Amino acid sequence: MSTEVRVPTLGESVTEATVATWFKKPGDNVAVDEMLCELETDKVTVEVPSPVAGKLAEIVAAEGDTVGVDALLAVMGDANAAGPEEVKEKPATSEPKATDTVDVMVPTLGESVTEATVSTWFKKVGDTVVQDEMLCELETDKVSVEVPAPTAGTIVEILAEDGATVNAGGKLAVISGSGVAPAAKADAPAAEAPAKGGKDVEDAPSAKKLMAENALSRDAVTGTGRDGRVMKEDVQKALSAASAPAPAATAPTPRAPVPASDAAREERVKMTRLRQTIARRLKEAQNSAAMLTTYNEVDMGAIMDLRNEYKTVFEKKHGVKLGFMSFFVKACCHALSEVPDVNAEIDGTDVVYKNYVHMGVAVGTPSGLVVPVVRDADQMSFAGIEKKIAELGLRARDGKLSMAEMQGGSFTISNGGVYGSLMSSPILNPPQSGILGMHKIQERPMVVGGQIVARPMMYLALSYDHRIVDGKGAVTFLVRVKEALEDPRRLLMDL
Template structure:
């Protein structure tokens, strides 16, 4: 039986290292050719490492949380071998871990699954399991390859019978408890570290300023209510508000090209296309896949692209190339209930649009006070490149298109 080394694959341009996020196969497990055996966390997305041969999983050369470089060996696979009996697997030792008398504050104690499931849990799922006190072995995963997601854990916690206080009374492994107060130390994921670094760099580099406006959503709400059923029947996707905003933004960017530009050294780079980055949630944090050439897409095409991004972000299946580039970003904090915010630009971009929740407010229309569904818009921009007049003009153009969606149809 011949052992084949499993090495870290090429991760993308300029990416030389990653963090081992989880082991998908344990020593002794049978693996098929190209079957994922490990998940790596890079600066942008999670990357699965496939098995180079069919056989049996050998020994792990690195542990969860270790930093690995491209080309480094992380494990071996015994080609053509037979899977070890289940009794030989290390799971029984894991089930005894909570009974150990010596609690450890180190996060290493949380890297093993707590239930009978052989699949390792991602860091965000492990945290959710500890917070909600649910047994992962009783949860049916809806993620890729049947893996448990954070949403699965939260759903299981809501359905857990109220008359089961025993699990809550036991302290979570790896947590320290003093006088009824608990603390848990969890290592930041590589993605979260990168997000923190880039956001701080943006604040340190750009002369960042935010300007606000509000928009009456009446016309868009009425159009959506009138056509949403026909739209979904024809295009196979729901009609949301983001399709309108992305399309309106591409029109405004064409009118105000500096908002779609970037600074490179002493040069200003103007783009005759609009690659719109849309912020979506993933288990590891906020990611910003890019809608390429959004100016050429219909509202339906934009909605389909955003829906696909959101689904694959939750599964950790976004690709590196889908995260690169982008000339302008739209972040919708309204889905979480945000009323107003000052979003941070995503370098080398020079501006980001923040959308917020819709709420009924009294406004004056034709001299009369009426109640309208209003939304605050926030444009954060790099004042080194974009003047206040241009920022305000962009928001006004966007506001006009949303309040009169016919403008989107006739490109006005």
């Protein structure tokens, strides 16, 4: 029984593509969803997976051919069918059958995430594993993903070592049920896959044409395709960089020479993908927003008294401790309803006002700062908020947060007080227009009723985008938060 492999939908207004690379040849056995070939349009590169498990019987569209949407690319046959170049009589062999090995593939990484870095292998070649046992951990821009063993057996090959970058759907390793590594094909070259950036990598046809038209050297282009192959957009970037004057202000400052005695005591460690993303987003916030911070202080006495009075019965009824965060979330939701600009965002020349509050709560993890989102926090009870924050915090520390749980926030709270911070200016989490910084509770002398008394005080800091939030709105927001925290009854009465 044969199955046709056709060109998938290429995107809005895109009607044709060029067959850039075939990863398989007629006669190769392939697993379901294993990548067969790569198509290139004028905008994106599209990978075509196998719709079924079987043998590639025929390639209809060769590399360099132009094909339309739904055009026939290849034909898949039964895995047991003889390929076009197979000999009819095969000598007896003790080699394990193809079905005896199982590929370990990169799992789905999340919406818009196409690649990850192999962070840690928990197993090595030769190790025996049971089904669902953790093999390795992948790291994306935002989350860590654990890869379990799809079957019990022995790891006979690891294709992506620690530190390697892998694409979604790529192959990580091979597990053999018999524990015997499959023998290499006799006619296979010693190095079937050239090293990344090597001269044997076949560049995309459209890229080669564009380089020829512009007399651009292959060495002047950095390939971002599979195995370092040059894509059309890589050539376009190189041409743009060559024509644009390099601004002196953005040139990196050269590192001063380090004495040999100091160099021996230094350690250079590559930034994790998460840390790179944090650095990039924080810098983007500073570059794109007109960021300003306003400060106030709040007497935490009323909140602390209320917690002490009800914490036991609260935990007994709801099964979660009553913390400070639920009070701050509630106070911010209350203030955002009065100053909606702080809960809005700029989109081009439009201001998008949110008629909901998706509250981001910054959480420090061993890998860096992440911001899980409590959705519709304005509709939740104190107990509901505490339970959700506790759940998200635990998942964040274990690296189990999904992409969806960290997207869509409309406002953020960051609690530097848990680390002892007395005062800071938090940086916006774009495209949000406001972030509240909490700090350490510290007793300070305050004048109350004409008397100097020691009160538990906390500094509050609101950083905001001055392009959309005026100074009056920012100060009003912070005052409303202060009033709600110093007299929690206002939250109940919507005052």
